[in-house]
Amino acid sequence: MKIFMDTADVDEIVGMVELGIVYGVTTNPSLIAKSGRTQAEVIPEICKLVTGPVSAEVISTECAGMVREARQLAQIADNIVVKIPCIAEGLKAVRILSAEGIKTNVTLVFSLSQAILAANAGASYVSPFIGRLDDIGEDGVQLVANMVKIFKQYGLKTEIIAASIRNLDHVNQVMLAGAQIATIPTNVLEQMLLHPLTDKGLEKFLQDYKNSL
Numbered sequence: 001m002k003i004f005m006d007t008a009d010v011d012e013i014v015g016m017v018e019l020g021i022v023y024g025v026t027t028n029p030s031l032i033a034k035s036g037r038t039q040a041e042v043i044p045e046i047c048k049l050v051t052g053p054v055s056a057e058v059i060s061t062e063c064a065g066m067v068r069e070a071r072q073l074a075q076i077a078d079n080i081v082v083k084i085p086c087i088a089e090g091l092k093a094v095r096i097l098s099a100e101g102i103k104t105n106v107t108l109v110f111s112l113s114q115a116i117l118a119a120n121a122g123a124s125y126v127s128p129f130i131g132r133l134d135d136i137g138e139d140g141v142q143l144v145a146n147m148v149k150i151f152k153q154y155g156l157k158t159e160i161i162a163a164s165i166r167n168l169d170h171v172n173q174v175m176l177a178g179a180q181i182a183t184i185p186t187n188v189l190e191q192m193l194l195h196p197l198t199d200k201g202l203e204k205f206l207q208d209y210k211n212s213l
């Protein structure tokens with residue numbers, strides 16, 4: 001499973017890129033707002049930091065506007081992926097952009113039926129939001145598992161980005177479900193590296209080394 005960072009904070013991305021664990025990045029208008037900078041400032045910087053896909057989201061809600069924004073975003077770098085909301089106008093835009101070779105990530109996907117429509121429209125990626133489904137008492141991980149099964153069954157090339165990840169269990173479960181990608185917030189990514197037995201074991205090794213001198 002490839003690891004993407006779900007953030008628009010350039011400093012956070014730099015820190016994780018140094019560890020060699022981040023392939024791509026996803027952003028959205030809320031994450032851009034949280035960064036305190038504009039999309040025009042942040043996205044070109046992020047595209048230089050990672051070699052893999054960088055998702056930048058459109059603001060328009062009608063097809064022509066989305067296509068216009070997507071074409072502009074695609075000029076920024078070769079690794080841009082345009083995030084398009086899973087609405088009817090969005091799928092129309094995905095079809096046009098896919099024919100032009102512009103990569104898309106259909107976002108705000110909450111059901112298997114939305115996912116199959118996005119894949120059929122030609123989406124390069126689809127993003128099921130698992131945390132937000134859990135928030136309303138549904139099972140986000142199960143949606144990812146079902147999507148993996150169905151996409152495989154029909155030989156669909158669209159890749160699944162498990163999104164809206166809130167904790168380590170989400171990461172482990174989407175990995176087991178076979179998601180190609182998980183986009184992970186920095187705090188969860190930091191937790192992934194930690195285990196108390198690693199710290200305890202290292203402390204003991206170093207103590208035994210000192211005692212042996």
Ligand code: E4P
Pocket residue numbers: 006026027028031107127129131132163164165183
């Ligand atoms: C995905 O691409 C979205 O940016 C993100 O995962 C949404 O997560 P949230 O539900 O925690 O806002």
